[in-house]
Amino acid sequence: MNQETIHNEAATDRHAVTQKDITTILKQLENDGIIGISVDCVIFGFDDNELKVLLIKSDLEKYDNKWSLLGDLVNNHEDLDEAAYRILRERTGMDDVYLEQVKAFGEVGRHPAARVVTIAYCSLINIEHHQLKILDNELHWHRVTTLTEMAFDHRKLLDACYEWLQKRIQEHPLGFSLLPKKFSLRELQNLYEAILDVKLDRRNFRKKFFSMDLLEDTGELETDVPHRPGKLYKFNYDKYQKKERKKWFGIDF
Amino acid sequence: MNQETIHNEAATDRHAVTQKDITTILKQLENDGIIGISVDCVIFGFDDNELKVLLIKSDLEKYDNKWSLLGDLVNNHEDLDEAAYRILRERTGMDDVYLEQVKAFGEVGRHPAARVVTIAYCSLINIEHHQLKILDNELHWHRVTTLTEMAFDHRKLLDACYEWLQKRIQEHPLGFSLLPKKFSLRELQNLYEAILDVKLDRRNFRKKFFSMDLLEDTGELETDVPHRPGKLYKFNYDKYQKKERKKWFGIDF
DNA sequence: TAATACTGTGTATTAAATACACAAAACGTA
């Protein structure tokens, strides 16, 4: 509800609403003592060896000029997940995207105009496969590491999603969503190093991934690199799916 | 919204509402095209070497005689966490309890009377410290492993919280919330074995916990056991808090 | 053809997880 893609539930063909409309809708909710529900998407991308997040400029006066996540009110006949996919589609044009719910944020004062509970979703997209067509509200990629102020409690949402990602990427193969289908081990390692903010030993990194036996050698090589090209691999999802999950990891805290 | 502790937001002094009232409130939401927000608590306890969950009989006709989680609509001036703590307090009389948000469930058809998004919370309480005073709606502890049918999508919520617990207990010291302050290593191991549904080697289990260096020998021994009594330990939360967290666990999936 | 910047590979060392057995302590009971 912090952007112009907010839609009036009654409208059959979707259209952007102005800031005044949003304020009106939310004030109405507030007056009726109703809690609104929104979904906010933390959309991560990886480019130039850095983790990026997709943000827009907030519409609200109070947050003038502050960056905000991509969110919208949940429609009445729409699952939460559907709402998240809709927001992604509207903003990036992408449909088959990694998306997962992270956490609900429902503090009473989190939205200035009304009581709104939001569900934060984390999404990973391959920036190369994606052209930002609609650039409303200065839709742009931002470096995660150098972000300062954000609108609402969106910084908190982003931090939660980033921490979630750091943990999740070590236990699940989501990182590949941020890379081209075919990637070099160097790219993969850069991704992990950027997200986890650590330096990893190259040989041990390779050993680890090869031992998992989920990377498939495509027989192709990198092109357009100013040095010896590396082999290109792809991730074998089928093999991963068939792998039996262990629910026992070892106690440690 | 599946129990008699549902409250009318307008009422200043809280009072139980009947099943008819609930249906009316929800129908009103539904007619107005409003999405309701509730919190459902999955309250785990540990007794007789088994993991238990606290349930009540559903009020709704449709779910007559089915077991349901403890939940309620979120009040307009109440954070989500507060709502969860309130539900716990109202049902168990306990205040200082382990409680954590797990996941939001918002499928369109999940509640028969209206569109309701619910936030599932997981709570762990020590059954010994706790006397069920209010036994409305047949509030009872149930074995987690032998549960069959449940009302609404509460089975799904319970499963999500149970899986969350299995994972979480290996990485965070929440298990101690289910035990007395002073406990033997046998009790601790039984707890882990019950929750994770595995058999663990006793010597390696002890070695692991001692190596974490977070258990404090109280100098006391078990009493009323028909065998050699074990030493009683307590968990040192301070030491745990001061421990530096590692965000690097090692990639593995 | 030399400088640059990366790829690809193996081994030795250290740390952690696992498998496993027996004496001692308390209780109940004959």
Add this chain to the structure above:
DNA sequence: TACGTTTTGTGTATTTAATACACAGTATTA
């Protein structure tokens, strides 16, 4: 009071996983 039962408390050898580390080869550019 002695014996059976049950559980406690302890150590080591083995296997597995994580870490640290160096050099030759290949493509590109100047």
